[in-house]
Every structure is written in C-alpha cells, then in structure tokens.
Amino acid sequence: MTAADIRDEGPASGVVLRFVAGTVEVAGLPAQTVGLPAGCVWDERSACLRAPACRYAEVVLALRAMKIPYLDEARRYDTLATPALAHREPRPYQTAALAAWKAANFRGVVVLPTGAGKTLVAHMAIDDRQRSTLVVTPTLDLVRQWHDGLRATFATKIGIVGGGDYEVHPLTVTTYDSAYLHMEHLGCRFGLVVFDECHHLPGESYALGARFCLAPFRLGLTATPERTDGRDPILDELIGPIVYRKDIVELAGEYLSSYETVRVSVDLSTEERAEYECERSIYRQFLAESGISMAGPRGFSDFIIRSSRTEEGQRAFAAYRRQREIAFTAPAKLDYVERLLHQHRADRTIVFTQDNATVYLLSRKFLIPAITHHTRVSERSAILQGFIQGDYAAIATSKVLNEGVDIPEANVAIVMSGSGSVREHVQRLGRILRKGEDKRAVLYELVTGGTSESMTSMRRRDHVAYR
Amino acid sequence: MLTADLVHVRRRGDRLQVVPLADAERPRARELAASALALVHAHVGLPRGALLQAWAEVAVAPSETRLARALFKLALDTCEFDEGAAIDPVELRREIFTRSASLRRSGVGEFARTDLLQEIARSRGVDVDALEEALYADLPTAHILRKADLPSPDGLLTTYELAQHQAVLLRAVRLHARVFCASAAGYRALFRKLKFHRLLYTIEKLGRETGYAIDIDGPFSLFEQTTKYGLKLALALPALLGCDTWDLTADLRWGKDRRPLRYHLRGGATTPEDESAVAPTDEIAALLSDLRRQESPWQASPADAILDLPGIGACVPDLEFVHRETGQRVYLEVLGFWSRAAVWKRIEMVEAGLPQSIVFAVSKHLRVSEEVLGDDTPAALYVYARTLHGRAVLDRVEAVAGRPTPNRK
Numbered sequence: 001m002t003a004a005d006i007r008d009e010g011p012a013s014g015v016v017l018r019f020v021a022g023t024v025e026v027a028g029l030p031a032q033t034v035g036l037p038a039g040c041v042w043d044e045r046s047a048c049l050r051a052p053a054c055r056y057a058e059v060v061l062a063l064r065a066m067k068i069p070y071l072d073e074a075r076r077y078d079t080l081a082t083p084a085l086a087h088r089e090p091r092p093y094q095t096a097a098l099a100a101w102k103a104a105n106f107r108g109v110v111v112l113p114t115g116a117g118k119t120l121v122a123h124m125a126i127d128d129r130q131r132s133t134l135v136v137t138p139t140l141d142l143v144r145q146w147h148d149g150l151r152a153t154f155a156t157k158i159g160i161v162g163g164g165d166y167e168v169h170p171l172t173v174t175t176y177d178s179a180y181l182h183m184e185h186l187g188c189r190f191g192l193v194v195f196d197e198c199h200h201l202p203g204e205s206y207a208l209g210a211r212f213c214l215a216p217f218r219l220g221l222t223a224t225p226e227r228t229d230g231r232d233p234i235l236d237e238l239i240g241p242i243v244y245r246k247d248i249v250e251l252a253g254e255y256l257s258s259y260e261t262v263r264v265s266v267d268l269s270t271e272e273r274a275e276y277e278c279e280r281s282i283y284r285q286f287l288a289e290s291g292i293s294m295a296g297p298r299g300f301s302d303f304i305i306r307s308s309r310t311e312e313g314q315r316a317f318a319a320y321r322r323q324r325e326i327a328f329t330a331p332a333k334l335d336y337v338e339r340l341l342h343q344h345r346a347d348r349t350i351v352f353t354q355d356n357a358t359v360y361l362l363s364r365k366f367l368i369p370a371i372t373h374h375t376r377v378s379e380r381s382a383i384l385q386g387f388i389q390g391d392y393a394a395i396a397t398s399k400v401l402n403e404g405v406d407i408p409e410a411n412v413a414i415v416m417s418g419s420g421s422v423r424e425h426v427q428r429l430g431r432i433l434r435k436g437e438d439k440r441a442v443l444y445e446l447v448t449g450g451t452s453e454s455m456t457s458m459r460r461r462d463h464v465a466y467r
Numbered sequence: 468m469l470t471a472d473l474v475h476v477r478r479r480g481d482r483l484q485v486v487p488l489a490d491a492e493r494p495r496a497r498e499l500a501a502s503a504l505a506l507v508h509a510h511v512g513l514p515r516g517a518l519l520q521a522w523a524e525v526a527v528a529p530s531e532t533r534l535a536r537a538l539f540k541l542a543l544d545t546c547e548f549d550e551g552a553a554i555d556p557v558e559l560r561r562e563i564f565t566r567s568a569s570l571r572r573s574g575v576g577e578f579a580r581t582d583l584l585q586e587i588a589r590s591r592g593v594d595v596d597a598l599e600e601a602l603y604a605d606l607p608t609a610h611i612l613r614k615a616d617l618p619s620p621d622g623l624l625t626t627y628e629l630a631q632h633q634a635v636l637l638r639a640v641r642l643h644a645r646v647f648c649a650s651a652a653g654y655r656a657l658f659r660k661l662k663f664h665r666l667l668y669t670i671e672k673l674g675r676e677t678g679y680a681i682d683i684d685g686p687f688s689l690f691e692q693t694t695k696y697g698l699k700l701a702l703a704l705p706a707l708l709g710c711d712t713w714d715l716t717a718d719l720r721w722g723k724d725r726r727p728l729r730y731h732l733r734g735g736a737t738t739p740e741d742e743s744a745v746a747p748t749d750e751i752a753a754l755l756s757d758l759r760r761q762e763s764p765w766q767a768s769p770a771d772a773i774l775d776l777p778g779i780g781a782c783v784p785d786l787e788f789v790h791r792e793t794g795q796r797v798y799l800e801v802l803g804f805w806s807r808a809a810v811w812k813r814i815e816m817v818e819a820g821l822p823q824s825i826v827f828a829v830s831k832h833l834r835v836s837e838e839v840l841g842d843d844t845p846a847a848l849y850v851y852a853r854t855l856h857g858r859a860v861l862d863r864v865e866a867v868a869g870r871p872t873p874n875r876k
Contacts, residue, residue, distance in 0.1 A: 020807055022687050039690060045669055046808040047815060052690045073834075180695075184687075204725075208693060301723065310529050342578065345571050360603060367567035367580060369560065374606055379557050386561075392568045 015070040017059065019188035022212030024051045024059055024074050036062050053187045054238070056214035074214060077132035077191040078170055084127040085155040088120055091255060097244040098124045101219060107240030109198060109220035113248040114403070114430025115256050118221040119146070122194045123153045125219050131191030132170040134215070136179045138197045140377050141384075141405045146173045146196065161186070163377055176206045183212035192217040197403050199224055199423070201238055202231035210238040223403075223430060224423040248426070248433070248465040256433045257411070259441040261466055263457070265449040266332035276326045276451060279319040286316030327451040328417035329358055334365065336446055340414055341366060341394055348387060348409045349394040350401060352428050354417035362396040362416070371397045402427045408434040413443040420459035429465055468544075468701070469627075469634040471721075473537040476635065483721055483728040485631045488624070499527070499535050500620040500627075503542040507615050515548055516608030541626050545617055548610035554591070554601040563587060563602070629708075633701040635730055638694050639717040640684065647678035647712040651771035651783070654679070658783040659748065660706035662802070662809075666699050669812075670781045678712070679773070679781065694720055708734065750855060751785050751801060757857035764791050765864055770798055774823050776816050784825060788864045797864045798825040801855065807833045810848075814839060817846040824867045828855055845872040 015028040026049040031042040033049065037058040040051035051059050056074060063070050090098075094117055097110045101121075106129060112118050126133045135146050140163040150158045150171050159172030161182055168186065179186075193213055195201050198220030201210055210218075220239040226232050235242075252258060268276055287294065290313075292302050303320075307313035337351060353359050356372045363370035369383045369392055386392045388409050395401075402424055410432045418424055432441040447457045475486045488496050502525060510518040527535045550556075566587070571578055581595075588598045603609060618626065636642070648654050661668050661683060668683045683700065687693055700717070707713050714733035721728045751769075758767045770787040784798035802809055813827050817840060824845040829835055830852075837848045847863040849855075 018807070023690075025808075041690075046811050048811075050690075052687070205695075208687070208691070208695060211691070212687070308529060308532055314529060338578070341571065360606075364599070364602065365580075366578070367563055367583065369564045376557075379560075382561070386565065391565050393572060394568075 015063065015068055017056075017070055017072045017074040019053060019056075019074040019076065019214060020046075020050075022053050022184040022187055022208075024053050024056050024214060025049070026051070026059060026063075026070075028070075029068070035066050052211045053214040054211045057216035074188055075191075076188040077215075080126075080130045080132065080154075080156075080170055082154065082156060083130065084123060084153050086153045090120060090124060091117065093244075093246055093251070093255070094121050094124070097121050098128065100244040101125060102128065104240055104243045106192075106217040106219075108218075108243035109222065109225060109235055109239055109241065111222055111225055111242055111245040113223050113246065113251060113256065113433070114427060115408075115434035116246065116251055117255075118196070118223075119149055119406075122196070122219060122221060123149070125194070125217075126150075126154075126171070126192060129192050129217050131215075131217060132189060133172075133192040133194060134179075134186070134190040134213070135171075135173045135194045135196060136176055136209070137173065138176055138200050138403065139400060139405075140175060141380055141400065142196060143173045143175060144377065144381060145406055176200055176203075176209065179209035179213075180205045183209045187213040187215075190215045192219070194218075195220045195239055198222045198235060198239060199227055199232065202227060202229075202234040207234060207238055224426060226423070228421070248430070252433070255435060257435055257439045257441045259429070259433060259443065261429070261443045261445065263445045263447060263461075264336060265447050265454075266330055266336055267449055268326065268330055268332070268451070272326055272330065273450070276323050279323040279326070280452075282319035283316050283323060286313060286319075323452070327448040327453040328354055329361065330448045333416055333446045333448065334362075337362065337414060337416060338366065340412075340444060341368075344412045345393055347393065347412045348390075348407070349412040349414060350407070350410050350428075350431055351394060351396045351414045351416055352402070352418060353396065353398050354419060356398050358417060359396045359398050366394070366396075368392065368394045368396055371395060371400055373400055375400075399424070401431065403430075405431070406434065407431065408436055410434075411436070411439055411441045413441075415443065415445045417446075417453070418456075418460060420456045422460055422463045425460035426463050426465055468637075469537050469540060469630045471634055471638060473533055473540060474631050474634045475533060478728065481728055483635065483719060483730045485635060485732075487628070493624070495531070496534060496538075496624055496627075497620045499531065500538050500542075500623040503535070503539040504617050504620060504623060506539075507542045507546060507612070508617060510612050511615060513612060514608065515610045515612060518543075518612060519608070537630070538623060538627060541623060541630060542615070542617065545615050546612055547614040548607075549613055550605050550610055554593070554598075554604070556601055556603060556605045559598070559601055560603075563598075629705070632732060633704055635719065636701040636704060636717055637697040638719045638721050639697050639700045639730070640694055640720055641688055641696075642683045642700050642715055642717045644681045644683065644707060644713060644715040645673060645678055646681065646707065646710040648710045651773055653710050654773055655770075655783050655785070656709055657681075657703075657706045659785075660703050666696060666703065672775045672781060748801075754801075754855040754857060754860065755786070757855075758860070761857045761861055763861050765789070765797070765861060766791055767799075772798065772823075774798065774816075774821060774825065776819055776821050780812060780816060782813060782816065782825075788861075790868070795868055796824070797868050798823055799828060799860060799864070800825065801828045802830075802833075807835065810835050813846075817844050821846065822872050824870070824872055826860065826863045826867060828860070843870070845870045 015026065018025040018027065026040065029049055036049065037051065037055050039055045040049050040059055043050040098121055101108050101110060110118065110121055137143055137146055143160060143162055147158045147160055154171060156171060157169050159167045159169035161168060161172060161174040162178035168189065193215040199222045200206055218239045220235060225235060225242060290306050292306065293299050294303065307317040341349065351362055359370045359372050362368065371380055371383060383395060384407060387395055387407065413428055413432045415428055429443050432443065445457060447453050476483050477486055506521055507518065522539055567583060570583055584595050584598055588595045646657060666683050668681050670679045670681045673680050684696060707715065717730040719728045719730050755767060765788040767786050767788050770784040773781055773783050775781040782800055784800040786799040788797045810829055810833060826847050826849055828849045828851060831850050835848065835850065837850050840846050840848050845867050847867045849859060849863050
C-alpha cells in the first residue's frame with residue numbers, strides 16, 4: 001500500500017496517525033488508552049488523541065510495542081532518490097562526530113569550532129540516513145551557503161523556504177524565522193532536521209518550530225551551545241544531548257589556522273574625555289538614585305522602564321547612549337582602523353562593530369562595502385564573492401557575519417566594538433580561522449581605555465581561545 | 468498594529484486591563500494625534516529619516532511618551548515609502564568600493580578618498596554631495612514618504628483604542644467569547660473571519676439565550692500555552708466588535724516573564740460592522756453566479772441560519788438552497804482549506820443527528836475523502852480542487868435532499 005493509497009481513508013478504518021498543524025493526531029483509539037507517551041493526550045475538540053509532532057517517533061514506537069496496527073498518514077517524508085555524489089575525505093574528528101551521533105540514535109548536538117567543518121558532518125549524516133532533510137539556519141546568507149553546498153554534494157535540486165522563496169524539495173534549507181512560520185505545514189515532510197547554529201533554537205518561538213516537526217532524526221551544530229539565559233538544556237529535548245565536542249584550542253594549528261589576538265587600547269582626547277565623564281556621571285547618578293544595578297539580570301530593562309518615566313530619566317538614557325557612542329566610535333579608533341586597513345591592504349579584513357550606524361560610518365569613511373541586515377541577499381552575495389576574489393580587501397559588518405558564513409580567505413578581523421558576549425567574540429574569531437595554506441590569522445580588538453568598554457572587553461575575552 | 472510596549476495597561480491581581488483614555492485626557496490626546504498627523508503630512512516627499520528625526524525632537528512630557536509614540540506609530544502605518552534615488556545605489560557602491568580597494572592596494576601614500584569621489588562624480592556628471600547622498604539612498608531611513616492615507620485626529624484616536632485591545636490579544640493563548648447578534652449576518656461575518664485565519668473554534672448555543680459561546684485557539688494549545696495564534700486572534704477582533712453584544716475573556720502570557728494573566732472585554736455594536744466580512748467572499752460570490760447560470764429547481768441564496776446541535780456544536784452555513792416547488796431546504800457550508808479538524812467536527816455533528824440536510828465543500832488540500840459520509844446521512848462532502856462548481860454542488864444538494872433527516876425519519 002502506498003501513501004497515495006492510504007491518504008483518503010477515514011478514521012473508521014482503524015488507528016490512523018495524521019499530521020495536523022504541528023501535532024500528530026492518533027484517531028481510532030479511546031481516550032483512556034494506556035501505554036502512549038506522556039505528551040499524547042485526549043483532545044475533546046476533535047475527539048482523538050493528540051501529541052506534539054516532535055513526539056511522533058515515540059508514538060510510533062509505543063503503538064508498535066503494543067502491537068496496535070495503524071495507518072501512518074502523518075509521515076510524508078521520502079527516502080532520498082540518490083546518495084551523495086561528491087565525497088570529501090572527512091577529518092578524523094568529523095568521522096568521530098558522526099559515529100557519536102549515530103550511537104545516540106541519530107539525535108544530538110555536535111559542537112565544533114567555526115571553520116572545523118560542521119557542514120560536512122551534516123552532509124555525512126544526510127547521506128547516512130537517506131531521508132528528506134530540512135536544514136534550519138539563522139540567516140539568509142547561511143541559507144544560500146547551505147543551498148550551494150548541498151547542491152554540490154547531492155547533485156539534486158535544493159529547496160529554499162525564506163527570503164521570499166517557497167520551494168520545497170526533499171532537501172530544503174530554511175531560516176529559524178521561516179521554520180517557526182511554516183513548520184505547522186512542513187513539519188511532516190522531513191525525516192531528518194539539521195539545526196545549524198543550534199544555540200538559537202531554545203528561544204521561545206524557534207523552539208516551537210522544532211516541536212511542530214515530526215522528524216525522528218535530529219542533528220544540532222554549533223560552536224557555542226551555552227546560552228546566557230540558561231535555556232540551553234532545552235536543546236536536549238528538541239534535538240538530543242551533546243554527543244561530540246571539540247574546542248578551538250584542540251584543533252588550532254593542525255585543522256584550523258594558527259592565530260594571534262592583539263588588544264589595542266586607544267585614548268580619548270581631553271575634550272572627548274571631559275564629555276565622556278560628564279555624560280557618564282549623569283547616567284551613573286540616575287542609576288544610584290533609582291537603586292538600579294546594571295549587573296543584575298533585570299538591570300538594563302529596569303533602567304529602560306524607569307528612565308522613561310521622568311525628564312531626569314530621559315536625560316540619563318540620552319547620557320548612557322552618548323557615553324557609549326564616545327567609547328565605541330572614538331576618533332582614535334577610526335584612525336587606528338585606517339592604519340590597519342593600510343597595513344593589511346593585501347589581506348582580507350572584516351571590521352566588526354556593535355551597531356549598524358558604525359558600519360555605515362566606516363563604509364562611507366573608508367569606502368569599503370558594508371553588510372548589515374538591510375543588505376539584500378543579491379548584494380551580499382556579490383560583496384562576499386568580490387571579497388573572496390580579491391576585488392575588495394575589507395568589509396564592514398555588525399552582527400550578521402558573526403556566525404556561520406564561510407569566508408576562508410578572511411585572515412584579519414578588527415573588532416571595533418562589540419557586546420560583552422563571549423559567544424560573539426569567539427564567533428568573530430572563528431570567521432578568520434578556516435585553514436589555508438601558510439595562513440596566519442590575526443584579530444585586533446580596539447578598546448577605548450579608561451571607559452566602560454575595558455570591562456566589556458574583559459568579559460568577552462573570558463574564553464580559552466583568548467588565553 | 469501596536470506592540471506590547473505601546474499599550475497602556477494595568478494589572479489587578481491576575482487580570483490585565485487596558486487603561487482607556489479618560490475624558491480629561493482626550494483633548495490632549497487629540498492634540499498629540501493632530502501633531503503626529505501634521506508632522507507626517509509635512510514630510511510627504513521627504514526621507515523617512517527626516518520624519519523620524521523631527522518626531523524625536525517633538526517635546527513630549529514623560530507621562531505622555533507612550534501615548535505619543537503609539538499615535539505616531541499608527542500614523543506611520545498609513546504611510547507608503549519608496550526609494551527615491553536617481554542613481555542606482557547598489558551599482559554606485561560597487562563602482563566606488565571596487566575602485567577604492569584597487570586604489571588602496573596600489574597606493575603607497577595616504578588613501579585619497581576625496582580625489583576618488585570627485586573623479587567618480589565627474590564621470591557621472593553630478594557633484595560629490597549628490598554622490599554621497601546616493602551612496603546609501605536605499606536604506607530605510609533614506610526612503611521617501613510618497614503618500615499617507617491619514618485619518619482625522621479623532622479617527623486616529625479610534626484606531627488607537629482598537630489597537631490597544633489588539634496589542635493585548637497578540638499575547639493571547641486562547642480566547643473565550645460570548646456573542647449575541649440580531650441577525651445571522653453578524654455571526655456569519657465572525658465565523659468567516661475565524662475560518663479565514665484558520666483558527667480552531669468550538670461554538671455552543673447559550674442555554675435559553677439567543678447567543679453563542681465560542682472558544683477559539685489553535686491545535687497546539689493543547690500542549691503548550693503558545694502565543695503563536697495571538698496575531699490571528701487580534702486580527703479577528705474587529706469581527707467580534709461587529710456583534711450586537713459580546714464579551715470576551717482571553718488567557719494571556721504577558722511581559723518578558725510571560726506571566727499568565729486574564730483579560731476581559733465587553734461591548735455592544737459600537738463599531739460599524741465590517742461590510743467586507745459580511746458580504747459573500749469572492750469564492751462564494753463566484754459560486755452564486757455560476758449557480759444562477761445552471762438550470763435547476765433549487766434556488767440558492769446567502770443563508771441566515773445557524774445550525775445547532777445541543778451538546779455537540781453548531782455550524783454556520785454560507786448558502787441555502789430552497790426547492791422551488793416543495794420548499795425543501797438544503798444548506799451548504801464552504802470549509803475550503805480551513806481546517807481538517809473542522810471537517811471531522813462537522814462529520815461528528817451529522818453522525819450525532821444534525822436535523823438539517825447539508826453539503827460541506829472541502830478543499831482537496833485537506834485530504835478528506837467524500838466517502839467519509841455514507842449515503843445514509845442527510846449530508847455530503849464535496850471535495851473540490853481549486854474552484855467550486857455550481858453543477859457539482861447542485862448534484863450533491865439533490866442527492867442529500869432525497870435522504871431522510873433525523874426529523875423526517
């Protein structure tokens with residue numbers, strides 16, 4: 001009996017599994033049925049048992065264990081028509097990662113540093129399972145990159161959902177945002193789901209996308225699974241446990257480029273220093289008078305709420321922004337960037353900033369391309385292609401190139417400003433670490449001395465990669 | 468639509484209330500609305516960035532900031548922007564940045580930014596300022612405000628008051644409503660809107676009263692209190708406001724900590740009924756037109772009835788077919804591609820003894836077979852591919868009319 005044969009049979013034919021809007025309906029069993037997984041409950045509205053789609057495999061296993069025959073209309077994924085046509089020789093740690101994932105029943109997270117070749121692990125997993133696969137990525141840049149990589153390996157048409165495209169094929173790439181929007185329709189069509197940069201997944205909405213999907217096989221890829229909000233254990237439920245892990249220092253030299261990090265402290269001029277101190281004192285005084293501790297978990301949101309209530313508060317908020325702006329875009333930093341761009345004019349440099357305004361400032365001042373979330377996909381692709389070919393020696397960006405995007409030619413990073421996030425800082429370093437012949441990468445971190453940025457810098461360097 | 472930070476609410480225990488504009492506040496609110504509208508009007512033809520900058524400079528007391536921002540947001544929602552660049556910015560950037568990279572690579576001395584821009588400006592026949600302006604003319608802040616469909620200040624305040632409730636419902640996980648309409652048209656407008664948004668609902672007649680109780684949510688809410696359906700619930704609110712009397716209770720997840728709160732709202736038909744929702748949909752209008760071309764003893768017209776089976780639920784047919792000679796009635800409810808669960812609910816109603824004859828039109832995308840309903844019931848499924856065909860509907864109307872209903876057995 002084929003899927004087409006069983007599609008039109010109603011619930012009267014016995015036990016039937018159906019995928020409905022991110023859930024699995026189990027029709028034909030009484031409400032009191034025992035032995036089904038805990039998440040499978042009676043739904044009065046449609047008079048059937050219902051489970052979140054992510055429980056599909058457990059429901060099937062339970063029915064099999066109870067020897068209850070069923071028609072499976074829920075599963076609508078296929079076996080891939082062709083295996084991978086191109087095979088790259090995996091490195092030993094990639095083979096070990098795949099073996100660990102297989103040993104964990106094809107569910108789990110592989111943690112490898114940027115540039116270590118997580119994508120190849122996913123290609124090997126797809127080839128091993130031979131099931132329709134959905135790859136979920138955080139950005140459209142990565143959608144494009146996965147699309148090209150899968151097409152090269154599997155020599156078949158690759159679907160894209162997101163950024164205005166909606167084309168579904170047995171191998172499809174999408175973004176976390178699109179997965180959240182569309183998984184209630186698409187969640188039955190894939191047997192394997194790959195969550196790239198899976199530390200994004202535990203967010204409330206994105207997690208729902210994973211729950212709406214019935215794929216029994218799940219692979220998560222990340223360099224940095226830990227989250228500051230402590231929600232990373234949810235990855236266990238949505239994908240599986242961490243099954244394999246290697247850090248940057250374990251692979252640097254042999255599999256990643258060797259690198260150095262240079263911290264450069266610049267000074268404010270006398271006038272800038274006076275303005276910085278003045279603005280900072282206004283902001284600090286408001287915090288003290290309001291009893292707000294910015295170190296606390298709710299510090300910043302308390303500050304936003306309370307500063308909006310009075311004129312003094314609004315002035316304090318403006319002061320907060322100005323003192324940050326002075327530290328982040330100190331003219332001495334811009335001068336230093338100019339010097340570095342000249343020094344590395346034969347290299348490929350990525351300048352990272354904390355905000356888009358600074359990206360456009362750098363782009364206008366130094367006449368280098370900018371990539372932000374406003375940059376359209378076609379222009380991003382052209383810029384990255386130009387960068388790879390050497391038409392551009394430098395690009396400026398804020399956060400959109402922090403993770404994932406594969407630019408092996410990049411060998412210099414200049415962090416002009418950033419957050420205190422360790423993950424962000426490690427990811428930025430990772431952008432220049434892909435192995436190349438005789439390649440030595442260097443990351444410059446520009447910090448305005450005697451400002452709060454010094455503390456921010458200390459926080460983000462709290463990682464083995466910067467010791 | 469407003470975001471949660473622009474809603475003026477207060478918490479009372481486990482309840483959330485929208486704080487309405489007090490009579491004393493209304494004149495000032497009208498002034499703020501007028502300022503926002505005037506500012507937008509004055510910026511037609513100018514960049515978005517200039518409008519946002521001008522608004523940032525409008526002096527507003529801290530206590531009025533949220534109201535002012537909300538009114539400005541709603542005024543901004545009426546605007547149409549587009550790129551105003553005479554020079555293609557993407558192409559200009561490509562030229563400037565490749566030449567700049569080449570210059571920097573070859574240059575031993577200082578990078579001559581001004582010289583390069585002057586040279587490119589000359590070759591394009593513009594001055595350097597125009598070149599600099601065009602460089603990022605496609606950024607949202609550089610987009611030109613072309614048109615604004617601005618309401619009056621009072622109209623903006625009305626929009627604001629509805630938007631406050633809608634913004635609260637964005638955080639709703641489910642909604643319970645009781646509705647009372649003098650005519651079936653009001654109910655039909657409401658249920659059509661719910662179907663349109665693919666929300667799941669159960670409806671029950673309210674005892675001896677004339678209204679209905681409706682529970683609205685989505686399939687996944689059985690497992691997790693998700694606000695995924697919040698936008699659809701918010702968009703369905705205007706249809707609810709069209710009922711003669713109504714009240715609703717929404718379960719919310721509010722704030723960053725997603726605190727469970729309840730929200731109550733009640734009202735009469737203070738809002739004009741949404742005519743577009745009451746009028747037949749394009750799909751049904753096309754079917755009616757097709758039916759009129761068919762030779763048939765059945766006369767079709769929009770239905771007024773609500774078919775109700777106590778304890779099981781109710782459905783709201785779209786059309787009724789009256790036999791010209793016998794006066795017999797058959798109903799048609801178009802379920803389209805709304806919800807498979809809704810189809811099973813209808814089947815359950817038929818099997819439980821729905822006393823009327825009825826045809827349910829269901830898109831083939833819902834993957835339901837017409838055979839699900841047997842020949843011994845006064846109901847039929849019509850599974851259609853893309854378009855509802857009058858002849859096919861009439862065939863099924865004829866078929867179900869010949870079958871006994873529970874009343875006629």
